[in-house]
Amino acid sequence: MNLFTKKMKMLTAVIPSDKSEYVVKALIGRGVMEFVRVEDLPEENRKLVQKHQSRISIQSIADMRARIESVFKQGNIQLPTIEVSDLEAYDRPDTGEVKRLLDAIADTISRERENQRLINQKINLVSELVGYVDKKEEEYYQFRVGTIEKTNTSDFEERISSSGAFLFNYNDYYMILSLKRDNSRLDGVLDRFVWTECSKPEVQTKAFAKAIELIKAKQKELESDKAAVQKKITDSILNKKEELSGYWKSFRVFELCEHVENHFSHTKNTTLFSGWVPAEKEKEIEAIINDECDGKCIIEWTDDTAIDRSKVPVSVSSAKILEPFEVIVDNYATPEYGSINPTPFVAISYMAMFALMFADIGQGFIIFLIGLLGTLDYKKHPMKKDGLLSRYLCRLLMYLGPASMFGGLLFGSTFGYSWIPALWFNYHAVVNGHAEGGLIHDVYGILGVTIKFGIIIIFTGLILNWINLIRKKRYLTLIFDKNGIMGGILYAVGIWACFYFVGSGYKSFPDSPLLVFGIAIPAFVIFLKGPVMAYVHAKQGHKEKLSQVIMDTIMEFLIDALEIFSGFLSNTLSFMRVAGLGIAHVSLMTAFEDMSAIPGNPVAKVLIMILGNVLVIAIEGLSAGIQALRLNYYEFFNRYFTGRGIAFSPISLKSRISTDN
Template identity: 30%
Template sequence: MSIEKMVLVKIVGSMEEMPTILKELIINDNVHLNLNIEHSNAYANYYIIHQYESDLVSSHLLDMDPDNFIQRCTDCLDTVNELSKGLDIELKVDSKILLDRNFSLEESKTELNKIKSSIGDKVNKINNYRQQIEELYIFKDKIDCISDKTVDLNKVADLNYFDYEIGTLSNENKIRIKRNYENLSAIVLRIGIIKSSVEDMYMIIYPKQFKEETNNLLKSLNWDKLNVPDGIVGTPSEMIVQINQRIETLQEKIKELSNEIEGDKELNTKILNKLFNIFTLEEKIAEISENAEFGDNIFAINLWIQEKDLNKLKDSISTVSNKYLLTEKTAEEMGNQVVPPTKLKNNWFTKPFETIVRMYGLPAYNELDPTPFLAITFCLAFGIMFGDIGQGLVYFLAGVLLLKKMESAGQILMRLGGSSILFGFVYGSLFGLEKHELPWLPSLINGGPLSPDNIPKILVAGILFGIAVLSVSYVYGVINSLKNGNIEEGIFGKNGVTGYIFFISFILTIVTLIGIINLPLSIPLIVLLLSLVILIMKEPITNIILKKKPLFHDGAGSYLTESIFEAVETILGVLSNSISFVRVGAFALNHAGLFLAFLVISEMVTNPLLKVLILIIGNILILTLEGLIVFIQGLRLQYYELFSKYFKGDGIEFKPLNVNNK
């Protein structure tokens, strides 16, 4: 339950071996291209490259053009895709083909040209015919929307002094054209409604002498002109008949051509899939080479790899080349000079909650992963607010059903459902019914959540839960700040040690005033005021400890003004945090109270079936509406009350090089 350890690797190799080495990096699927060193001195005097040093310093590019090479690979891929489209075959990345090192790019191009010369003309005709069919279907759908299909458009076209256009306008542009009727020398007629679109079909009739003016206006309205295919004439009804006949003719031609190339389809499918993988891989190699450094005869590339995969990478490259030098250094050794990527490592229980963390941001490499803490506290908060055995079971089963389509969401729902079931046993609640309705139901509290004795206990439990999780969030914040070397924020900041002391002393002051604990008010109040002073004076205190000058970087006046406002914000934040977690207990009471309302309504009717129906409707509303509200409340507590104290979310995701990554 942490972040994977990263190692920065620099590979320096012979230019002639570059494609082979880069191919091996892609096939390994375990290295991340480092793009964060363009303006960094992180590598100065670090790598001892010996004979390669002078070449790197000169940084003299070889006679090579990666852009041109990428374009050539792209052209080959386009040809492969066109051929596969005509043959009705689906191309896919095949790891077995990628692992085959016995292929030549030139031989692959020759093989592609052979297939192209053999079936290329026929495939082009098939693709062209299919394109025509697609366009005819689009035209047919639009013509079919015309209300009056008996209008002879040829007669309109034969007018001496008027011209016309048929096209589509969106509702927004229809309103605009209405506003400009007085400036429009044309007649606008709606002739059809397109059901599957926000656009309608219109006919614009205008004097031929105003053609240019009308066209300019239509362009400003995003007018989509309906272009009638050559040879299609008459009324809309007649046009539809002609279109159907033309589509049938084209389909027959496609069938004939497909039969002619069917004999070698299996062999061509195999070859095209192989070529697709080869050209895709070569294109990726060319893309990566754009991020390499070049010397007279060498190249150098910087990569991040997980520490556990380093030896595997070394072994892999050594099998294909001996003309390279590989040096490495851990992210910890490089310190703040570089920005390592982040790859989360969590167990089976917490891993699904990575989705919620990623919605906010990804932790930086030197931050603590918030996923485990979020998983535990989110489940606990949801269970406290929505504790019910039956309703929790519904969520659990819904999560099981979601696993195939949305695995992460399904896993989260299963865990939240499990937490709801657990707290359902605490409250003694089954589909809203409690122990006094179901005496056999197990319960850890007597009388249910709405019992006068239990209401204050549940509210206090919510507050104690809040104090506990906020305490852990402060610990996370202190650790993250100290890991980044930020003593000012880690020790004296509002989310550091001093901030936590202020928070605890604030809580103690409140409970002392209320009389919950017997403690002299002066003790927590003095600690509260002292911690507030330290929060205000954190910068000069830090500079005194670290023996830095000046004490105030931007002047004492501006610093104190800013710090006082920050102190006020801290006070309001502590107050807000405390109140927010009161809602946890309040939602638990609300959950029980909402079902009680439906239970009371059901007792007002005498029909047993109607009673059951009311209770079912109540449960459905609670599961959907209240369940969503509780989920959002749990999310809000994480994002605004907890993450704000220790998590920035500005990490870079570890994206291993492979043919699929762009």
């Protein structure tokens, strides 16, 4: 894991054209290079080169790949993964051959789908008929038992079937079960074959029971026919799974190679390419290219200092264990090149905030279990779509659960009960007004704790910002900015004055020259920001009028002063929400505890407490998660995270690129 974003280097290489394919595959296999188009290189480097021209239609490859994916989808088959070893094994695919295979599969599927459709129509008809029979809606169906005079029974059976009726044999009789709405057609057929209805009531009764039995058997038979067709479709795809997987990998490798080669330019015998690589991989990449070209190549490295830092892609590496928190950072923005990696700080602050707002050993354990079971379920069913509890949320819950349990240990809460002694203070007792002794004995104490927690977070943000500014060599901003050193001093003095004021019973501020100097000197330095910046701009050739400088200085100072005062104050007080949610959590659990005592029945008590815990986990857990996110994004990130970076996206086997068309 890196504390800062990774140092990057730009590689420019010239290799023999006949080695290009091997180099491309080797670089994709490593997956650590982000390619830069040669058109984006300086003018003089571009003159003698031509753009890459593909020998096969990329669109046709993409279409074929999409068709294979569609077939896989129909067979409920997961897409294969490409390994580095596959890169060498797969060559440029023969699209004609693949098309023939896909067309053959499509023909089989279409044929079976047509069968499936016909079977389904019969199922619909039988189901409707059986439904009427079961509900005894005789006005909608008709049952006949009888004989025919004509001897061509196969013709009779065919015609009855095509009129939508069901024909069965019963001893020497025919039985016909039909919908009355089809009678006009059916009657014509019966007349033609001189149908004679059986007049014996006992035969009618027995035959009807038999017909019901047979039609229900028919219904089952049709259902199993349908399942068999479905299986045939799946089997027809599964039989070709390996072959299709191979083609899919070929197409995917081809598309990736084409994507990379589109960044290449060529002279008659050489290939030129360029791209960003983390500095730590410099030697490895150089060795790969040298190896693939048998040493016949020229490689140049450009240091990040030679390029505008805003154009250098940013690679952030965090420990695998911090992955869920990296997503929180990614969702916000990409850090600036060379700045601090916010992930470890977010991980700590997010879990700390959650633990303070949702502190309970039992509920934390449930959250952990939900996360664990969800993650295992997604692992077991990799094709499963993300539900309300997505894969990511399940992973995050596995961290928040233990955080909540730790909070529960500090505050002695288990499923809303104080079954174990608190390590710090009993939150329930404090909120419910019966705390005895201890460090905190009322809700004001809790508010004070969360405000102090907020101050720590804000100061951490300020210090991280100062480190970033020093690394970026932006010393003027470091001194003059509201999040710079002067802003920090003003904040520190403000906190000291406020705590003194509260400590004096809201009567007085510190009677010390430090307060005056602590405010006046930083304020004066911030006031100087305007003239100093004007002087720096003038030295860079952008001279401003004196009146303009004076106006800007006054205006900027007023705005900065207002922002420092209101911004820091509101950011700090914003942390009171941590206390608010913690108190709400305790209050809700207390309310459920009181409600559970009303029925005076132990079973009802347990049920009410289970319901209470479920509701609190769902509602409070969600609120605490959202508020922790909000505090990180707005109060913490605001101090040091500019989010102006460009994310480093090397091409690898997992890249989600398609065609470049």
